[in-house]
Amino acid sequence: MTAVGAARRLVASALLRRLAEVVESELFLVGGGLRDRLLGRPTHDLDLVVIGDPATAAQQIARTFGGNAFPLGKPPLVTWRVVIGRHQVDLSRAAGSLANDIWRRDFTVNALFWRLPRGPLIDLTGGLDDLAARRLRVVRAANLNDDPLRVLRAVRIMSTHPPLALTSEAERQVGAAAPGLAAVARERVVDELRRLLAGQGAGRALAVAARIGVLASLSPTWVGASSVAELARRATALAAMQRRGRGILAAGAAFVAPALLAAPAAGSPERWDHQGAAAALEHIG
Known part of the structure; x- marks a missing residue:
């Protein structure tokens, strides 16, 4: 172009x-x-x-x-x-x-x-x-630290604009800046996650977010979850616990991603239960 x-x-x-x-x-x-x-x-x-x-x-x-x-x-x-x-x-x-x-x-x-x-x-x-080329590149690595929410925005754009994908260098830069998400106001994180979950490429974006350490920066629940299948397994378990009234949210877990609480649609880990995510967000936000 x-x-x-x-x-x-x-x-x-x-x-x-x-x-x-x-x-x-x-x-x-x-x-x-x-x-x-x-x-x-x-x-x-x-x-x-x-x-x-x-x-x-x-x-x-x-x-x-x-x-x-x-x-x-x-x-x-x-x-x-x-x-x-x-x-x-x-x-x-x-x-x-x-x-x-x-x-x-x-x-x-x-x-x-x-x-x-x-x-x-x-x-x-x-x-x-x-x-x-449908590439998502960072202007400057230091710019991610100016507003750490940009880390989450990177994978949200992958979800809402499926043709766009982070380059390998951008993945490294975003992953390195991910710990800064802990300092971002919860309502800003939840809003960005809401938009991510609504995207057509949510499954792919969440898998990348898990692999490069973005989700682990939001909650220790996601440390080591580096595939869509593992995300699906943990999300399903968390959603089941929430439905049984085990009080996941009441336990005070900070920055719990809605994807983590919404069980994937039956039989397809690439699809996520957006309604379940929205319901979880009502409790988080």
């Missing part, structure tokens, strides 16, 4: 064109919203980088489309969100220069920037080639 070819596939929707008109600052579509457009996948989440004040941009959008603009996070890392119908628009300030912001991203496929409404498409990390 060349930059020229990718740029030709990018046509700003009426909403994106209107956003560029309404906001006085320069806007870039970034992250998963841009990645999914390049992959031809429908998306309603728009991540925008503002060369200016994101609070002002959010208020301009809210006044034009209706609704409220509200901040997420704490200074200095504040994102402003505006909900427009079924679209969720998140606006953040560039972290320093545009190039600096790009090199601080998590994965190369998420480090693409497209200036609204007509380009150019900026690719400093090789993300377009990785999209074409």
Whole structure:
């Protein structure tokens, strides 16, 4: 996938064109919203980088489309969100220069920037080639430590975007950073796990997460579980104990992954009981 070819596939929707008109600052579509457009996948989440004040941009959008603009996070890392119908628009300030912001991203496929409404498409990390090859590469290993949740996001993307797979080097980097998950707020972990379990590639992603040590960082239950079959065996046992009222959750196990409590669908360890996972999450979260 060349930059020229990718740029030709990018046509700003009426909403994106209107956003560029309404906001006085320069806007870039970034992250998963841009990645999914390049992959031809429908998306309603728009991540925008503002060369200016994101609070002002959010208020301009809210006044034009209706609704409220509200901040997420704490200074200095504040994102402003505006909900427009079924679209969720998140606006953040560039972290320093545009190039600096790009090199601080998590994965190369998420480090693409497209200036609204007509380009150019900026690719400093090789993300377009990785999209074409269906590779999931880390921008810089140190970036995983900036927000350890990125460790879990790596395998979640494998689940929700089955063609994408971590390279062997990325697996090593993600596994090395996995212990940092212990410092992440439980609600953030649970939300990421919820999205992982809902993906079509959940079985494959969980097997990778087990093999490289991501699940072991969430709970000692998963130490040594390096295959889908072993995950299935332990998940089934845990789910059975929970159904018998043995109080797995009541025992205070921290960061218990929903996959661990939801028995796999009968006869197929590649399929997971998403309803069971959701029920477990109600108790965890």
